[in-house]
Amino acid sequence: MELKSLVKLMGIALTGSALLNSTPLIAAEEIEDSAQEEDENKVVITGSRIKRTDVEGVTPVTIITAEEIERQGHANVYEAIRNLTANTGGVLDEQQTNSFTAAAQAVNLRGFGPGRTLVLLNGNRLPTNPKPYGGEDNFVNLALIPTTAVDRVEYLSSGGAAIYGSDAIAGVINVVLRDDYEGTQISARYTDTKDGGGETYRLNLMGGFAGDKYSFNYGFEVDKRTGLFGRDRDWLDEVTDSPAEDPWLVNDRDILIAYPFGRNGLPNWSYQDPGAAACDTNPNFDYSNRPGRGNFCGHDSTGDRALRAPRDRFNAFANYTYQLNTDHEFFVNALAWKSDADAELYYTGWWQQVSVVQDITAANPTWLYDLYYQRTFAPEEVPNEQSFDESAYVVNFGFEGSLTDELDYKLALSLTDYDYKEAIARFSQNGGLMAFFGVDGNDPNRNRLLDSWGTYLLQPSDLAADGYTSLNGLNMYNYFNNGELDGMYGLSTADGGSYARSVSFEVSGDVTELDAGMISFAAVVEWNEQGYNLDIDPTTDNGEYVGWSGVGGRGDRDHFAVGAEFLIPLTDELEATVAARYDDYQDDSEVGGSPTYQLGLSWRPSDDFLVRAAYGTTFRAPDLHRLFADNNQFFNNTIDYYACMLENNATPETANELFKECAQNGDSVNTRQNTQGDLSLEEETGFSANFGVVWSPIEELDLSLDIYRIRIEDMVTTLSASTYSQLEAECRLGFDANGDAVDGNSAYCQELYTRIQRQAGPVASEVDPINEVFLSSINMGLQEQTGADVNINYKLETQDIGEFNFGVKYSYVDEIKTQVLRTDEVDEDVRDTSYYNNPYRHRATISTSWSYNDLTTTLYFNRVGSTRNWAGDDRTPAYTTANLHVNYRYDKHLSGSFTIVNLTDSRPPEEAKWESWPFYNDYAYTNGGIGTEYFISLNYEF
Numbered sequence: 001m002e003l004k005s006l007v008k009l010m011g012i013a014l015t016g017s018a019l020l021n022s023t024p025l026i027a028a029e030e031i032e033d034s035a036q037e038e039d040e041n042k043v044v045i046t047g048s049r050i051k052r053t054d055v056e057g058v059t060p061v062t063i064i065t066a067e068e069i070e071r072q073g074h075a076n077v078y079e080a081i082r083n084l085t086a087n088t089g090g091v092l093d094e095q096q097t098n099s100f101t102a103a104a105q106a107v108n109l110r111g112f113g114p115g116r117t118l119v120l121l122n123g124n125r126l127p128t129n130p131k132p133y134g135g136e137d138n139f140v141n142l143a144l145i146p147t148t149a150v151d152r153v154e155y156l157s158s159g160g161a162a163i164y165g166s167d168a169i170a171g172v173i174n175v176v177l178r179d180d181y182e183g184t185q186i187s188a189r190y191t192d193t194k195d196g197g198g199e200t201y202r203l204n205l206m207g208g209f210a211g212d213k214y215s216f217n218y219g220f221e222v223d224k225r226t227g228l229f230g231r232d233r234d235w236l237d238e239v240t241d242s243p244a245e246d247p248w249l250v251n252d253r254d255i256l257i258a259y260p261f262g263r264n265g266l267p268n269w270s271y272q273d274p275g276a277a278a279c280d281t282n283p284n285f286d287y288s289n290r291p292g293r294g295n296f297c298g299h300d301s302t303g304d305r306a307l308r309a310p311r312d313r314f315n316a317f318a319n320y321t322y323q324l325n326t327d328h329e330f331f332v333n334a335l336a337w338k339s340d341a342d343a344e345l346y347y348t349g350w351w352q353q354v355s356v357v358q359d360i361t362a363a364n365p366t367w368l369y370d371l372y373y374q375r376t377f378a379p380e381e382v383p384n385e386q387s388f389d390e391s392a393y394v395v396n397f398g399f400e401g402s403l404t405d406e407l408d409y410k411l412a413l414s415l416t417d418y419d420y421k422e423a424i425a426r427f428s429q430n431g432g433l434m435a436f437f438g439v440d441g442n443d444p445n446r447n448r449l450l451d452s453w454g455t456y457l458l459q460p461s462d463l464a465a466d467g468y469t470s471l472n473g474l475n476m477y478n479y480f481n482n483g484e485l486d487g488m489y490g491l492s493t494a495d496g497g498s499y500a501r502s503v504s505f506e507v508s509g510d511v512t513e514l515d516a517g518m519i520s521f522a523a524v525v526e527w528n529e530q531g532y533n534l535d536i537d538p539t540t541d542n543g544e545y546v547g548w549s550g551v552g553g554r555g556d557r558d559h560f561a562v563g564a565e566f567l568i569p570l571t572d573e574l575e576a577t578v579a580a581r582y583d584d585y586q587d588d589s590e591v592g593g594s595p596t597y598q599l600g601l602s603w604r605p606s607d608d609f610l611v612r613a614a615y616g617t618t619f620r621a622p623d624l625h626r627l628f629a630d631n632n633q634f635f636n637n638t639i640d641y642y643a644c645m646l647e648n649n650a651t652p653e654t655a656n657e658l659f660k661e662c663a664q665n666g667d668s669v670n671t672r673q674n675t676q677g678d679l680s681l682e683e684e685t686g687f688s689a690n691f692g693v694v695w696s697p698i699e700e701l702d703l704s705l706d707i708y709r710i711r712i713e714d715m716v717t718t719l720s721a722s723t724y725s726q727l728e729a730e731c732r733l734g735f736d737a738n739g740d741a742v743d744g745n746s747a748y749c750q751e752l753y754t755r756i757q758r759q760a761g762p763v764a765s766e767v768d769p770i771n772e773v774f775l776s777s778i779n780m781g782l783q784e785q786t787g788a789d790v791n792i793n794y795k796l797e798t799q800d801i802g803e804f805n806f807g808v809k810y811s812y813v814d815e816i817k818t819q820v821l822r823t824d825e826v827d828e829d830v831r832d833t834s835y836y837n838n839p840y841r842h843r844a845t846i847s848t849s850w851s852y853n854d855l856t857t858t859l860y861f862n863r864v865g866s867t868r869n870w871a872g873d874d875r876t877p878a879y880t881t882a883n884l885h886v887n888y889r890y891d892k893h894l895s896g897s898f899t900i901v902n903l904t905d906s907r908p909p910e911e912a913k914w915e916s917w918p919f920y921n922d923y924a925y926t927n928g929g930i931g932t933e934y935f936i937s938l939n940y941e942f
Contacts, residue, residue, distance in 0.1 A: 110171070124502065144335070169688070217318065252298045348377050375436070437473045640666065
């Protein structure tokens, strides 16, 4: 549906408002309450600090109750949030078991990135994960929230910077814990999958009691999960399950010796044939072939890769309140969490490129040929390990109550800490040189590093007669299971933590009375301190592990804020909200103070009809890791656009097509890449706007339609090495991809030349190839999204056959705009062309439930729209899954439920198949390989 069609629907709804106003469906005498009862019913809903009786305000808020989380078949709070229809961006989560944050759970609401949605627990900020998302952004790990403890989740789907400050660009998620349970209950849940693998066991205990002046709630949750691997799914267990065509459908190249630049008439990257006998010496590898390249020793590791890694988690929570007197109450709530996880990596490996020269001691040795050695190790040879040990605690305490009859207050202190440890088995670069060449890489008379290419020099006398077997080291094809490699590998470790401390004082109440009613207000003063550190071991920090680097860093900052919000009745039907806030950041960066504001109007011509609109400015301070990250190095492939364009004799007239051709088919080179924090980053700014209607045409039916636009300018991001390579090529060529002139001597181009460093390689070429790239975060131009959200809820109560509830939620992304550099043209086609963000065009959920006596059933559908396919030339069909939940209460003590997740065993559409494992877009189709899953739960209340 086009957005203009939604606007038309909104117009039709608006035209009916006069009729609704003149014929209210609920009699006035039925809705009149005393002033005292009204005050008692006032609550604070996310999106405003003002207590009010109306749940619907100027900004839309979605509420998911604990009962809905269970009924809809979500395994935990994270899955419930992830399945919000507003979650239209792809996300890297614990399914990416080889990622930087393989045990974490993050969401990407509106596709702006995990760090741009503020996550609160009982209205307070949570600690960020010390290990940054994707190695770049700090984020809140939703795994630390226990499902048992949750009363509801509130999601404000528009920006809330004027209320909450930084990070509330794409909205606010506030998880509210239970605080009113009395009694004791214990519940157990067992989970299994139809095709096997991934069993989970969860045990919950919750209790509570109260006295005249106090109440106390507590709970524990233990959650254990076994691993789920490709071998557990017959469509993900072999390399031939990939839609790719030869020569890519081959075994892993575990033991490989190749000629990168050819030799004796062989083409580039031809393999030396080891012979079947050499491969037979290692029971893990088979004699294999790659068409066009040659034979090697390899195996199919597809089935060993994890769809969900094994992990154990423990949560505990407690909530205590004490009524000091009629006006003041003391409160404290605490949360503790611990997680141990094992992410299954691919086999540990080692590789090295070697230049064989005539005389290694010569000042300018004569180059003969290059060799590329690659050796992957079975778990018996080098442990295959990646473990995560994480823990966190959150303590909030303070006082709340009344200062006067008209003025309420809340004084709150929050303490949060997060500890993080990881250990990953890696092979040492120098260990491989010692093992396979008998050299330590440091003796200039035996072995010499060729500048910063990472290429080592040997001479023919170092090799056997075949020209590739080392005379002094181990045989590459041996099976090392008796400790021969001890000391040549180690554990790459990271040890970090984060913390947040805050003190806030809020007051709220009524200011003065106008003809239309009382002006209500809320004001807040906050002080926050946050910091993080992530320390990596010296071997990792020095880049001595093959193909691996750390993401260390450390930094802290103080943050002071003051804000106020007013609710002003303009007429009996029209009220306005005005909010303003000033945030001041104090750290070593150039980020200082930033004001934000929000203006809103809500028009209620009748009790069952609301028109609302709001506009607010937003801002976000750069993540601590973006500012304070250490210099981190790693190797990755980079397209050399300049070499490719010269090879194709590019001109301004052919530039556009040739740049696209180079992006698709251009040769890439393995380059050393560097990233580091940048204290000169500016804060992100922007706005959030929404306009919508809420309508209850009959008492049992609620409808809402909201159109939103979110815009971020100066968005902090890191450009890829290939992007910098294209920009550098434009400077060197003197024209850009559009054929427009570029001044290669400008300061802009000079800065690019320092980022892309070229150096003569082992083979002479017209252009010195790229050997090192310096990356850092930048403030990009902008990102903007326009779309609409629709909500429909209907309840039907009958005397004979029970109660029926229907709910539909729908989010439509109409347009996404981006501008990478401030000098670029704005790209308005991102929604349909983005490859990395994988945005959906729409998302929808449908929930229908039936309750009769002690039986409740729910059928829940989750539909995600199309995404870009692997080839980038089309979009995939939509993908729908269904969950079925049945709950039965046997008596007042015992109840049980049975849930089937993915009822039809649906897989991502065939058109969505990717060439790389797991052969579908796992950023977009999260849990796409799990298949049908069963939950069996029992609950006993004492």
